[in-house]
Ligand SMILES: Nc1ncnc2c1ncn2[C@@H]1O[C@H](COP(=O)(O)OP(=O)(O)O)[C@@H](O)[C@H]1O
Ligand SMILES: Cc1cn([C@H]2C[C@H](O)[C@@H](COP(=O)(O)O)O2)c(=O)[nH]c1=O
């Protein structure tokens with residue numbers, strides 16, 4: 386998928402792919418799948434994640450099913466170009482936690498002939514667009530939206546509902562703190578919460 390690099394084979398063509406969706410929707414698994422295939426194709430691959438994402442591992446990118454790939458944690462998007470050598474493919478996980486500079490960084494890498502694959506939450510726990518993801522969706526050549534299963538009703542989930550009492554935008558967690566919900570179940574939960582407050 387997305388490996389076609391034809392028309393002018395002398396000039397390396399770059400592009401941006403974004404994998405987005407709620408928590409537990411399979412973003413990290415899909416990112417790892419694409420990166421492992423690129424490695425099988427003997428392409429030079431580098432993976433970055435924000436330093437704050439220490440949920441499963443300090444270094445590796447790890448999915449909820451413990452599928453994993455080695456990565457380089459960085460404090461800010463500006464560190465990414467400094468660590469690039471002659472990569473063919475660059476993967477970025479948990480991109481919602483990066484600063485807005487990530488949009489320019491991804492475009493710069495793609496302009497330099499690199500395939501950039503970004504995975505991240507499109508919405509925060511309140512249902513608002515999250516960090517640099519909306520702008521990346523607008524500039525990407527390829528967008529994949531994946532879905533979890535709503536834990537209330539079994540429909541497709543596009544929301545990450547926070548079940549703990551914390552209003553900070555950034556709060557690391559998994560099933561202890563978040564539930565994937567569909568639109569209807571998310572709306573019901575939030576109406577109920579607003580009535581209580
Ligand atoms: N409610 C759910 N819906 C779908 N997958 C779930 C759910 N709860 C747990 N999972 C597991 O999460 C895996 C996806 O993990 P991951 O790729 O890390 O997701 P993401 O990066 O989008 O949070 C699924 O393959 C599945 O095994
Ligand atoms: C919705 C939401 C999530 N987070 C945190 C919780 C997790 O640590 C990550 C998302 O990880 P996943 O690979 O997509 O499961 O983000 C947050 O800090 N704020 C939020 O609003």
Ligand SMILES: [Zn+2]
Nearest residue numbers: 535538567570
């Ligand atoms: Zn539901």
